[in-house]
Structure formats: structure tokens, C-alpha cells
Amino acid sequence: MDSLRQKLRPKHQLLILKCYPRLPKNSAADVKPNGSELSYLLYYASTRRSKLQKVGSFLERKTEHDVYKAQSARVLVTLQILTALLENKVVGEGSPFALIAPYVMRIISGILQNTNDISLLEATQITWSVFCKHQDQAVLAADHEYRELYEKVVGQYAEFAHKAGAKKLGKNTTPVPIHDGIRLREIGLHATKSVISSDALAFESGRQLLTIAIPAVLSNLRGDNAAYLEHLVQLSKQNEDEEKDKAVNRRQSMATIRTHTGGERTSADVDPRAAEGTAQDADKLAEEGVALLALGCLKAAFTSENRAQTRSAIISVLRYLGDLQNYRRPQTSEKAASDQLVDSWAVKAFELCTTWTPVQDRFILLVTTVETLVHLPLKERDLRQHVLYATLVDSVLRSDLNLIGLSVMDVLLGLIQQTLRVLQYSGQPTTTAPSGDDLRPTTSSGSGVGGTVPSEAHMGLIDNLKACIADLATHVYYTDQISDMISAILMRLKPSPAPVGQQNPVATAAAIEEPRSAVNEVASNASLSARERPNSTSGFFSFDTARQLALELVRDIIKVANSSRARNSSGVADSRNPVHITIWEGTQWLLRDPSADVRMAYANALIIWLELETKKSDFRLDVCKPSPRKKAHEPTAGAPANGTTLARRAVSNASATKDRVQSNATKKTSSQQTFLQLLHLANYENALQFAATSPRDIVMQSTLLATLIKRLGINAVASGLPMIFALQEEIARVESPVGKVRIGTLVHGYLWALVEVFDFEQESVGKAILQEVARRKGHGIWVREVEYPPLPLHSIKNKMVSNQGEKVLAEQVVAHEELKAFDDRQGLVDAVLEHYEATVVSPAPSAPGSPGRSFTLPTTMDRTGSYLTAKPLPDPAVLGKSRDAMMKRWTREDCLAAIAAMAPKSVSLSGSRSSPTQVLAAAAAAAGAGNHRTLLAAANMGQRNENG
Template sequence: MHLYVKHATLINNCYPEKEGENGPRSSELSYLTFYASSRPVKLTKVGIFLENKVKRDVSKNRKQNNQVSLEIIKALIQSCHRDLNLFSKYAVKILSMILGTQDLDLMDLSCETFIVFCSYHDGSTLGVDAEFTSDFEGLVQKFADLCNNSNSDSSISLSMQHIGHRAIQAAISSQALHASNFKVQLGLIMPPLVTTLSSSSTSANVLAKNESVDIRQSSLNNKKLEEGVIDTLAAKSANLLFTQLSGSAVRTALSPLFTFMDNKKKWWPPNFSVSIMELVLDALQPQNRYLLVSEVLQQLELLSKENKTDVSEEKLASLVSILDTILNASIPLVGISVLEVLNSLFNHLISALQGRSFRNEQPSESEGTSAMYEYAIHQGLAHSIGGLASQTYYQNQLNDVTGYIIAKLRAGTTLNQVDGLQIHEYRRVALICLELIVSTSKEAGDDDEYVSENNIALGSWLPAISLLTDRVPETRVEFAQTLTRYLEATTNEADLIPEPYPKHLLKQHSDVKFVDYVHQTIIDWVQMPSCNVGDVGAMYTLLCALTRRFGADGSIRTVPLVFKLQSLVKQSAIKQTSRQRAIAATTVEWFGMVAHMHQISPLQDYLKGLKDDRVAHKEYSPIFLPEIAPTVDHINNFEELEPENTTVVDKFIDRHVVVEILSKDGPLRDEEDTHGLDLESKLYVEWGSEAFVNQERSFRIRASRDLDDVKPKLVTPWTGAEFDSPDQSQKNTIKVENLKEALVSQQKSTGGNENDLDSLQMMTKRSLAKRPTDTKTDIDSILSSLSLGISTSQSTSTSLVNPPYKG
């Protein structure tokens, strides 16, 4: 009984004797905490006594005593935190009882005590003590219920919400969150946070970037307390939660989010879902961010197996918007499987297009919500594919991504349908994705030096070049436009600045192969019977982009092709006069582009005169005349283009004049090509000839200086050399005659004749007078070692020691 009286007396002494005194007596409280910390075994009895006292005080509505009890609990937690598990269950019960009073002052103080409790509670007894686990989860639930309190008095409601969110953030920051059943605690914590953020007028990711809120500040008489503070507190708590998550817990934490949006129908409009996922993306540890993409794709997979409804359509559109935002964010997703994600995105895009056309333009309100969902899905998936290329995770990624989409173009197929889509529609979608990859990779390369060095290789496009001669005109033009934009995006303007001597860019074998393949395909393209006005325009822009991409090398390499096009017109290999005029005008326009690019004034003057002459005689196509072109923009067939003009082109570019100008006046001549003869031979070569094919080597291997002096040689020439000269800078050689004499003399030796050895040594020294004295291995010892001790009579066979030419 004495022991019980001891701790009971110490506790009772802490309570003030007079009404109106605030807080416990400081000296008695210090004595109690000293007693409890020095004798931890008594903490259990202290906890039981305090629990019973609070129970009586709550029933009798003794508010002051309850306030003191909370102060005592807080002091005991701080002083005896190493032994917190001995009385934690009683602290939790006390806090739960006081919260039930619905007294705002007591609730605020309970929250303050709970924050201190969470800072020391490690959760080691959760899951072990079933009663304590149930009490603790019940206490968290009570605080969670306060987060969405709706009292008639707005100030009271705001204070209660503040108390609840302060406690929730304390629970999130506690080690106990991950100590036991994480999923259960998460189910208590997440709903109030998500509910608060969903009702906020400010995006969740924006709120998370606001200034932090100190949860230790009281919710009462707080001048800074307003509705925005509650929203910020919820966003900060959510951010803190996802920051602490390990990889295995990410899926568990995302599940309540998806469930909430399913139950509350918060998928569309996607503002909330996208903003909360942006918050999660920013909060997750860098090595876990790719898991967010995996989870969203998993949701897409599950949704694709369900029957299509309005709810599933809006959820699909929202999930795609989330993917679009994540993959186009400037945040690297370390560990992401690029090709797997790419394959999933493309397959979902093709699936979404079944029975529909790709929506390039945002629908009007009159078209309904279904059209809006389609637009969001189509554009979002395509843009996500482009965003996947905006971050580089390994060296050859862009080529792999591009190669995947190019393979989807099915350049060699003869099928009319692929994956349920018409082949031209299927290719159109793939080209849209390809163009987005090109544009996003270019934008990333402008800001990232590493990415700029990892551009898409020209060789990746080779399997698709044949689409320039596809049977569908739209496919030909769309592919040409995509390829043109790629070439323009990868052109370095600094390489096009005119200099005294050209800068060679066509050096790689794969690049030369690409250029040759495009040139050959253009020849086939213009001779197709279905070649129309759009084809000629696309061909011209492609040819110009290809030329600019390789600067001087591109210009030189393309001149034979352009004259080949002119010869096709001359020989009437291209039928129809309107098409002939268009192709002939293309050659003039291309040379005009080259003259402007390299600033060759004489060539510009010559072309201007030729063009004016053709225009005057109606030999020039209107598609290249700015003053007439707008009137024929809607015409695509050559039969409808100038049907009354049957004039045949007979004023052609003079190759001799052009070659002479380019060889002498243009900056296309190398420094070693003093008279321009080498350049002239390249410009005069006929396209497709053997000489033209052999030029490939000159475009890949270029010597800027004479390398004769540094070329390796087998023997240094002896011309004009003095054998007795002391100069040791030249290499020495052993003539065959000297070695022959040495071998014969060696053979004549019969067993160690010193005179013969001396004569042999003198002969070798005389013939090798230039041998350096510091040679590691003496040639005399080498020749002497040839003696194998075999006499002439012992061997009659032909050998090195007994040569056939002796005697």
C-alpha cells in the first residue's frame, strides 16, 4: 500500500489546490518526472493511476484537472521517452477519452500531447499488443474525423480541422507508421488528406510548394489560421507521406487515391487527379518515381478489360492525362523500362483508335463529352510517347525508340489492315508519334548537352525510306514532311556559315548510305504515275532539308541528282507537261537555295535570268511562283494544274556554267584543291555512274594535310647514305648477301676455329657499320649462335646450316 501511495501522492501533488490556477505545479511535476525516470518500473502504475483519474474527471467534467493530466502525460513522455512502451497504452487511452469531450481547449491540448507522443513512439508494440494496436488506430481515426469537421460555427470548424490535420501530420512523421500494419494506418490517414485536397480551389502540387506550417502552433487564437492553411497542411502531409515511402509501399499508398477517385467520381475533369499525381511524383524518392508510371499503366490495363462505359471513358482519359504529365515533366524516371512503356503506350493508342480516327483538333462543345474524351486519350497517348524521348536514360535510347516506331510503319507490308486499322491510318498514327519523338528530343537537346550528342542516327530511318514511294499519296507526303522536320531539327546552323573552306559533315558511312538511298528513292518517286503536286512540293522541301543538313558535302553530293532530274525532263521520261514544268522548276529552285545558302551571287544572277526567261515563255510551274501559288493551293492533280498550258520546257540549266561558278566562286572547294579540279570532277560526274559510286570514299575519308612523312615504312631508303657516317638517326638493315656470306663462313667452320670466327666477326662488323653501339642484342652473337655443331659429313640434306648454294 505504501508503494501505491507514493506514486499516487506524487501525481496528486501536481494538481493545483485552488480553482483558477493554470497548469500543474512545476516543482511537484519535476519531482514526479524524476521519480518516474529513475524508477521506470513504476511507469505502468503511474499510467494506470492517471487513466483512472482522467476517467473520473471526464465523467465529472473537471476540465482543469484534465488539462493538468495532459500536461503531466506530455512531461512524462519527454522525460521517460526511452521507456515509452511501458505506459504508451495508457497515454493513448487518456488522449482518446479527452477527445471525446468535444471541448476545443482540451482537444487542442490533446493534439499537442499527441504530437509529442508521435515524435518518440517507434511503434514497436503495435501488432504485438492487440489492445494497444486497436486503441492507437482508434485514436488516429478520431483525429482523422476532425479533418473534415463541418460545424455550424465556421471558426470552430476551422480549428477542429486544423487540430485533425496537425495530428495526422504527426502520425505520418512518426516511425510507428511503418512499424506494423502500414495498410491499415494508411487507410485512416489518406482519406481526410485526399478529401481536403479535392475540395481545394488550388492545385495540390502548388499547395505542396507553399511555405510549411508549424504543427506545434496552437489551433486556438491563431491569427494565421484560415482555410488556405488547412489545404497547405494537407498537401504538406501528403508530400511527407510519399517522401518516406519505400518501393514496396508505393502501390499500397496509391491504392486509396484511385479508390477515392472511383468512389467520388473525381476522374474528370482531370485537374485534381493530375495535380495530386504531380505532388506524388515530386515527393517520391528518385529511385521510386518510375513506379508511378507502372501503377498508372496497370490501371489502364485493368480498365481495358472492362466494358466501355461513360465512367470508364472519363477514367481512361484522366489516366492518360496523368501519364502525359508525368512523362513530359522535367523529372527523370530512373529505372523506367523505356521500351516496355513505349510498347504499352502505342498498343493502348491503337486500341483507342478502333472504329475511330485520330483526333488532331480539339472538339467543340456541340460534339459532346465522348469526343472530348477521345481527343484527350488520342493526344495524351501520342504526347506521352514523345515525352518518353525527352529524357535519356541510356546512350542508344533515341535510336531504339525511333526504331520501334519506324518498325510499326510496316514499310514492306502489302496488308490493307493492321491491328484493326486501315494501313494508311495506322501509318498516320505512327508518323504522328514519330514526329513528336523528333520534336521533344530536339527540345531536350537544346537544354541538355548530353542529349544533343545523342541525336537520332540517320541509319535508323533507312527501313522506312521506301514509304516515299508508297501507293497512298497521303502516306508519301506525311512521311516526307516528318523526315524533313527531323533533318531541319538536327541541322546545326553554325555549320552553314560561309567560310573560306567548307566544313565536311558527310563523313560517316551510314550517313552516305542514307543520302544515297533517299536520292535513289526520289528518282523513283518523281517517275511514279501517281506523283502529284503535293509529292513534288514534299520532295523539294525534303531535298533542301537534306542538303542543308550536310552543308557543302550535301550540296556537292546532290548536284548530280538534280541534273539527273533535269535529264528525265529532257528525255520525256516524266510524262505530262505540267509535271515536267514542276520538276524542271524544282531544279532551278534547289540551285537557288544552294546559291543563297553558300552566298554565291553569280549563281543567283544566272538562275534569276533563267527563271525570268522560263516565266516569260510559260515554262515555269505556278506552284513555285509566290504570286500565283495561293490560287492553286487547293489543286493536287497535275491534270487540273494549268490544263490549257501545253508548253514544253526547252530552257534548261547549263551544267557547264553552274559547275564553273561553283568550282571558282563558291566556298565548296577544299584548301588542297587549288585549282578546283577535284570539285569540278565531283560536280560533273553522272548520277548513278561508277565514278559517282566511287565518290563515297572521298566523302568519308579526307586528308587535310600531306601524310607522306608520317606513313609507316618497311625499310628506310639508303639513297645518298654514307655507311661510315656516325649519324645514328637512320635505321640499319641486313642485306641478304651479307647473311649468305655469314652462313657459308659459318658452315666452313669445323669446330671453333678462332681465325674463321674473327673473319666472320670482322665481316659482319664491316657490313653493319651503322649498327648502334647500344643495341640490346649483339648481331655477332646472333650469327655465332647459328652454329649447331653438325659437321658436313653428318648431314647431306638441304638446310639453313648446310645451304645448297655453298661452294
């Protein structure tokens, strides 16, 4: 009967059955298919492609029967037959592979689902690895049923690989022992690594598998803190080094090679940690091996040069880390500290993923994380995820990893928008905040939206976002990056934002005179849609807390850009351009902001800029000579014609370059003068307004003015000293005795700084100033915090309230007229200029011109070394102008008129572009009449006309 049944079988079934050797049931021997029969089966399958489906169908039915009957040996032979078919050059490629692939996956899936033998599960790894290498991407993308079957098998392996939950075999309901569970996780990780390393992830249809594989891999890497991951990375490197050493070892001599006689292995052949300790120690060692395997899987997901795969992988990682944060919610304050350690593990995992990614693709991880953060709803339950993602971004930004290709400005704007969202909706934690252009602030003043103060949790998130923005300055990849970053922030603080170099000084002056109107103007800009906003400056800092935060961002960016960390990172931090003074044009009104915290933040940011971004050459006077006429370089009539055209062309190009450089220097000098004049105007108005009520503002102004003298020298004194003497004249008209004392302190504090900076303590004028300062201190009519060197602003108390004794003492002193004014202005100016000339360093001798030149060309071009370029030796004419400026009588009206005269000629403040002269005259008249509201209206109208 058996022989008859064999004769009636189809040929493919006979060939398959002949491949199985004769073995006892459940034999433990190392079974293999019969070699000659297997070769003939492969030949038959490669020449009869139409029979592949029948071969697969028969093997599927036979495997299902053998698994049910627990015929493990036969199942092992079946898996080897499938492996041989897949490795065949004909069957393993193209359409033949597509014919047999579904049967292979169903066979493997059936074994994973039904067998109770772990050895069978381990045997499927080889077949699955070969299957993944030969995966047909076209079929995977086109055949929906085939893709679902593939995802099912991947999911089964991922379930084995996942660390959470008890492991079970087949239909059993009893969990397997710990050591068997570790073996199952190894099986799942090996299979998962085969999937990640295959070409299936190069296409969209295959990248969805990462959402299944990545969580299983990361679950095996979970540890208490970042030290666990660092330990695994170190072990992985040691293993790689040992494998390299084994690969390069030469064949050992027979005289020294060790032989194995069948006895026990020596200690050198096994891990010494496995030879000692208990079974639990052995399980820990096995766990370590599984973790190393998982680390290799995660590394394989990010070492690919496929950017789409990298993006999908990091999205899966972020989703897992975010879910992990939601599961670990500390219920008490004691658990909060231990929960922070989990964040360190997540940060280290993210850093490893970034490190493994090819250097040209690392920016993808950062950009994807920022996008995920921005699109995450602002709900209380998601706040921990916000903090986590911000921490991940900051950890990479503050590192020395090369992030070439990163769009710094896009990331900056995204983080600014997110920071504003958190600020605006921190008072409504249960409301989902809209994103983008739907943001609408509800008020333009107060600590936050609607006058609410952000909660502690929201402030923690804001601090993380601030750190991200500041640490963007660690990686500088073009020379003007820091300037662009600061400009993008400051532009959102200006009442009438415009590109750098096009600010209307009249509008700034009007904002200084009417700061509350300027605040409303910023709020009105924020309420416009993105298309209606000037220059598309979305995300205005339209309320007090936002403006304070923006200025703190500017301060932190400058600090980070000048830190050693930025210089040691990859990029052009050492050769970047310094932040130019024109960046600050239009922001002087912030010194007059209604909020004291905003005023302090602005002064602090400006002082940090002066200390870190200015150079020693900025202390010298500016000199901008007119460019020489081209006629001076033209050859005479008797000059030879040979080379005349070339010489004329070279002279023309050189002159054009020099003219362009000098033109830029002239513009920078004009911007410097305008900025300093408006800044001193803001100081003047502040001193009169807050002298009687805010000692904190007086100390802040004294520190700022002293820093201006120290860093900019006569460039700042030229407009600052006349303002100080005008302020001294105002003391007699101040009604409050305390205000008189504080303004007097500000005036003599400025004079004290002049004495110290220009070093004329031994001069009679210097002695007089220092004696008056000492006398006022002795009589208690001096603000104690005003010193030289000035105190850091962060050391100034938030609230400096004068006591009643100070008020009584001030009234008595003023009644006895003990506030002596300083009147030797001429001697002071002479001392400043004399000691300035004495401290100027002589210039280095210029290099001689090259011999044999047939035309005159400058050997070195005049270049602007910084934004306040200065010649080593001042011109007497320039010194004369500086003397006149310092001796000039200063009034508010004259300052406003001078500012109006320096306004761009192409801007019409009255709405007409054709009559700039009349407009300037009207603006000057409005300023002279003290009509600041009219000036503000004119400035706003002119800005609207300028924007079209």
C-alpha cells in the same frame, strides 16, 4: 471509510491518485500533476515494468470515468502523466513501451470519441506526438490488434482533419460552429503530421496509413485553381523566413525592448488582417492557417528519403485526384471551362509533390503515375482520369526539374503501349482494353480499328500522350538518348525490324515497290506474341492512324530536343549526339504508304530532322580515305632499339583507333548512300503513281527534295539528279495531261532548287532554268504551291483538287507541246560542281607536332563530327565520282540491282547462308526483270533466315 479504501488500494493506484492536485470541479486553472509524486510514479514504473499494464489499465478506467463526469481538469492531468511516462527513457523504449502503448491509444481514442470539450482534444496532440515519436515498429508489424487500434486512432484524427462534412463533438448530433470546426481540423492536421513525420511509415505495415491521412490533408488544400496553391506556397516561404530571422536575432537591449503593461496589444503584436473586417474575414484568415498547416503535412510526406514511402504517398495522391475528377463531371459545355481550372489545381499539387521529393527519388513519382495510367481500364467513365494522369506526367516532363535516374526508355515504351491501346479501342469505349501482349489489331488499314475514327474525347487523350512522349526529350541524360527514342518508334514501322545498322536494303526496296504488302507485313508482326516478334519489338503501329501518330511523335521529339527548353533543363542536351541517318534506314517505304496522311507525316518528320539535326558540314562531300598500313609506322632496321617497343605499341593503338573511326565513317557513308538511293526511288514511284490524282503529293515531294538539296548538298544530288532526269523522260509516257504538268513542275522545281542552293542564277544554265519556270507559271502549267524557298508542309491544304479549267488548259498545252524538257545536263553538273568548289571553306592550319618525339603519331585523330562527315576541301577524285554519279543514266531496274548488291553479304535471300553470291545474283535478276513480288518474297525469306 475513505482512509480504509485508500489503505486497501494497490500501490500503483495510490501513486497515480497522489499525482492529481486538489482543484475545484471543472476548474479553468492551468492544472499540472504534482511534481514529486509524478517523479516517484515514473521511478516506480521504470523499476517495476511488470506493473506497467496495471498502470495503463487504471488510467484507462479513470479517464473513461472522468470524461463521462466531464472532469476536464483530471483528464488533462491524466494526459500529462501519460506524456511523462512515454518520455521516460526506460518506459518509452522497447518492451516497456509495447506494454503501455495499447492503453495510451485506447485512452486517446476514448477522449476523441466521447468528450465535448475541444480543449481536451487539443491537449491530446502533445501526448499523441510523443507516442508517434516512440512508436515500436516491430509491434506494429507483428500485432494485428495493435495495428488496427493504431489505424483507428489515426482515422479518428483524419476525420477531424477532413474538410468535408459537418463536425460534431462526442455524442452530440448538432454540428459545431464554423470557428470550432476550424479548430477541430487544426487538431486533426497536427496529429496527422505527427503520424507522417514518424518512423512508422518506413515499414509496409505503417505505409497503409497514408491512404487515410493523405485525402484528409489534400481536402484542406482544395482551391479553385493553381493560383491558390501558389499563394499558400508563398505564404509558407514568408513564414519560414520570419522564423529564421527570429532565430538569428540577438537579445535586444533593455533600453529598446518593449514591455507589456497588461493593456491591449499593439498592432505590431497581432496580424493586421485579424484586426479588421468581419467575423467571416477572421474565419477566412483561420482557413488560411489551416491550409498552411495542411501544406506542411503534405510536404512532410514527400521530403522523406524512403522510396517506398514516397511511392505510397504518390499513389494516395493520385487516387484522391482521380476520385476528384470523377466527382466533377461537367454536364454542359459552359461548365467544361471551369472544370479545366480544377485540373490546373491538380497539376500544381503534383508539381509541388515532385519538387519536395529528394532529387534522386523524383523519378519514382513519374514512373508510378505512368504505371497507374497504363493499368487504368479504358472505360468511358475512366477517361477523365486518363486525361488527368497524362496531364500530370506532361507537366513534370516539360518542367526544368531534375529527374535524374528516370528510365526514359521504359517510360517511353509504356506511353507508346498506352497510346496504341487508346487508338485500337477508341471505337469500343465501353470495353475494357487488355494490356501488354494481348493487344490484337483487327485490321491493317483504315483510319482506326475496324475503320472507325477515334472520338473527340479519345483524340484529346491521345494528344496528351503525344505531348508526354515528346516532352521526354526535354530531359536528356545520356548522349544517344534522342536517337534511342526515335529508333524505338521507327523500328515499329519497319516491315522487317532489325537493330540499327543491320537493315536489309533489299527488303526496304521491296516494301517501296509493294507498299500494301509492307503494311500487311507490319500487321503480321503485330499479331505475333512478344516472344515471336523479331527483336522483341512489341507494340507495332499496324494501322494508318497509328503510323501517322508515330511519325508525328518523331517530329515532335526532334523539335523538343532542339528547343531552348531542352537546353535549359538539367542534363546533357547541349552535348548529345545528333540523330544519325541510319536511324531512318528501312523507313523509306512510308513515303509510299497507301494513306496520304502517313505519307505527309513521314515527309514532315524527315524535313524536320534535316532542318534541325544536320549541320553545315553535312553539305560537303563525304571523303573516306583508306587507312594507312601499319608498316609505314614501323621503325627502320637502323633505328635505335631504345623505346622501340613503346613506340610500336603506341603506333599500334593509335592506328587501331584511327582505323575504327574510319571504319565507322565508312559504314555511315554507306548507310547514307543507301538511304538516299531508296528515298529517291520512293519519290520516283510516288510521282508516277500520284501525279494525275494527288497534287498534294507532288508539292510534298518537291518540298522534301528541295530540303535534301539545301541540307545535304551534292550528297543528295548525286542520286537525286539522275532520278529527276529519268522522271523527265517518263513525262512522254504519262497519259494524263494533268499528270504531265505536275511531273514537269516537280522536275523543274528540283532544278530551280539547284540554282538557288548553289547560287548560279547568273550562269547561262541557271538563267535557262529560271526562264522556263517563269514561262510555265505564266502559261498556267505550273503547280502554284511549288516555290523556292519551299512552303512549309503544314501550310499545304489537306485536299488540293484540280478544277476542270486546269484539266482543259493542261490538255491544250500538251497538245501544243509547250512542256519543254531541260537537256543541258552537262552544263548543269559543271555549274553545280564549280560553285560547290568555290563555296568550300579552306581548312584551318593544323597544329605542329610536339618536339622531341621519337616516333611518328598523328597529333589529332580524325573524328566524325556528324553522321555525314566531310573534309573541308574535296578530293578531285571524289569530285570526279560525284560528276559520274550525276551524269549516270538512272532506271528503276538499275537502282534495284545496285541496292541488291549493297545488301549484307551474310544474309541469304534464298534461304541459304553459304551462297551469298548466288543470292545477290538472283535478287539482281529479279529486280532487272521488274518482278517486284519475287523480290519482296526473297527479302522476307532472307529476313527470316537472318533472325534464325
